[in-house]
Amino acid sequence: MTQSFISLAGVSRSYQAAGATFNALADVHLKIEKGDFVAIVGQSGSGKSTLLNILSGIDRPSEGSVSVAGTEVHALSESQMSKWRGDAVGIVFQFFQLLPTLTALENIMLPMDFANRWPLRERRKRALALMERLGVPRHAHKLPSAMSGGEQQRVAIARALANEPEVLLADEPTGNLDSATAQSMLELLSTLRHEGQTIVMVTHDIRAQRYASRVVTLVDGRIQ
Ligand code: ADP
Numbered sequence: 117m118t119q120s121f122i123s124l125a126g127v128s129r130s131y132q133a134a135g136a137t138f139n140a141l142a143d144v145h146l147k148i149e150k151g152d153f154v155a156i157v158g159q160s161g162s163g164k165s166t167l168l169n170i171l172s173g174i175d176r177p178s179e180g181s182v183s184v185a186g187t188e189v190h191a192l193s194e195s196q197m198s199k200w201r202g203d204a205v206g207i208v209f210q211f212f213q214l215l216p217t218l219t220a221l222e223n224i225m226l227p228m229d230f231a232n233r234w235p236l237r238e239r240r241k242r243a244l245a246l247m248e249r250l251g252v253p254r255h256a257h258k259l260p261s262a263m264s265g266g267e268q269q270r271v272a273i274a275r276a277l278a279n280e281p282e283v284l285l286a287d288e289p290t291g292n293l294d295s296a297t298a299q300s301m302l303e304l305l306s307t308l309r310h311e312g313q314t315i316v317m318v319t320h321d322i323r324a325q326r327y328a329s330r331v332v333t334l335v336d337g338r339i340q
Pocket residue numbers: 131139140158159160161162163164165166167
């Protein structure tokens with residue numbers, strides 16, 4: 117039997133509240149292949165962010181197993197987890213979350229400093245090449261506050277790609293962008309996918325269905 121690139125098997129995530137158990141995710145089985153661009157859709161509260169956080173190891177399943185590119189993520193210790201996440205996962209957020217006191221270039225170099233995979237003198241070159249690839253080379257020395265939302269999100273994607281992650285995870289990456297900028301962001305993600313990047317994106321954006329290779333719908337913590 118061949119193992120999928122990413123696989124969730126019997127994943128549940130429950131919370132205890134007022135003496136009752138609430139399932140944010142319930143018995144989720146999901147297989148994602150290398151090079152897929154998966155859009156996860158569903159109403160607010162359906163468990164989309166919980167699913168993404170379990171893929172990145174930010175959260176842990178109450179039950180079930182999570183495998184990403186050969187790593188049994190649920191079984192890692194805390195210190196193994198943060199090392200693994202820095203190497204294998206790139207994460208993009210709705211509100212960009214760039215460090216405000218660092219330039220775009222410095223923001224992109226930060227995960228490379230953390231992972232320590234490339235020699236110091238190469239990091240800057242790699243960061244500039246990523247900015248070029250994402251169409252924002254002119255902004256290398258700007259602070260995030262001097263860039264538009266769309267420009268900040270491109271820098272955030274460059275940062276997420278800094279260590280050549282096995283998977284790019286994005287939680288509502290177009291949620292804070294105007295319609296035209298959101299569309300260009302979806303086109304950008306689609307281009308990255310066609311260059312071989314595996315992507316899992318949570319979104320409310322109905323247009324995402326045109327760009328994703330697959331749409332997964334969550335209803336009350338279950339895949340429909
Ligand atoms: P979505 O991203 O689809 O809007 P979430 O994954 O953030 O949904 O949340 C799914 C459900 O889990 C929601 O009902 C939310 O209130 C609940 N939930 C998320 N985090 C916690 C927590 N730390 N404690 C209790 N309930 C939580």
